[in-house]
Amino acid sequence: MRGAVLLLLLLFCVSAEGGGLDRGSQNSVLAESEIWSELRAIQDRVGEQEVELQTHRDSVASLEIENRALVSRVSASEEQLAALRAELEVSKNELQLDETAMRSSDTKVAFSAALSSGKFGPYNTETALVYRRSITNLGGAYSTNTGVFTAPVEGAYYFRFTAMNNKHGENMAVNLYRNSQRIIHNSKQNDGNTFLSNAAVLHLNQGDEVYMRLHVNCGLFENDDTYNTFSGFMLYSM
Known part of the structure; x- marks a missing residue:
């Protein structure tokens, strides 16, 4: 548009100079030649600028295409990265499950303990029995300080206990607990050196506790013969 305006101005100037030629001016002929030369130079510059402008436009369009392609590649890469992260998380969880299963399968648990020698009870409240004489404690799940067995892993466990009292006429009763739930209650009227025993298979979760308690107003007797155990x-893990 700007080139067209310049061209009209130059033509107007040429026309004005042409009027001078009709009056026989030699200088106007020279001026007209210079004007035409400048006009051609302007046209050439305008053409070059149009070529440069088109080249610039093509470059901008190419950059926009490359930018869209780059954005698409970045989006695809982000999606791939998210998918890889999800797969990594799944693999991590599976690995943790495998490690837990391996630890469970390698766990070996077995214990047996007895009361210390002496007389226990009767007490006016139910009292924990702490079997302080450890006979076997594979896996260390039983505590001789508290009398509590704590399941190291989920599984099926077998428990057994024995009890004895030698005081004639004194009741004898013991209770087996899983956490706060009483599982077994066994009792006998003592006629002198009376024994009892029982057993149970329990499904325990990791951290569950199993222990024995002496029933209220009941007594036990123990010596080196190991009557109370x-x-x-663990039968198997789960």
Whole structure:
């Protein structure tokens, strides 16, 4: 548009100079030649600028295409990265499950313990029995300080206990607990050197506790013959 305006101005100037030629001016002929030369030079510059402008436009369009392609590649890469992260998380969880299963399969648990020598009870409240004489404690799941067995892994466990009292006429009763739930209650009227025993298979979750308690107003007797025992072992993990 700007080139067309310049061209009209130059033509107007040429026309004006042409009027001078009709009056026989030699200088106007020279001026007209210079004007035409400048006009051609302007046209050439305008053409070059149009070529440069088109080249610039082509470059901008090419950059826009490359930018869209780059954005698409970045989006695809982000999606691939998210998918890889999800796969990594799944693999991590599977690995943790495998490690837990391996630890469970390698776990070996078995214990047997007895009361210390002496007389226990009767007490006016139910009292924990702490079997302090450890006979076997594979896996260390039983505590001789508290009398509590703590399941190291989920599984099926077998427990057995024995009890004895030698005081005639004194009741004898013991209770087996899983956490706060009483599982077994066994009792006998003592006629002198009376014994009892029982057993149970329990499904335990990791961290569950199993222990024995002496029933209220009941007594036990123990000496080196090991009458009162608490034992257990894991049948299999789950």
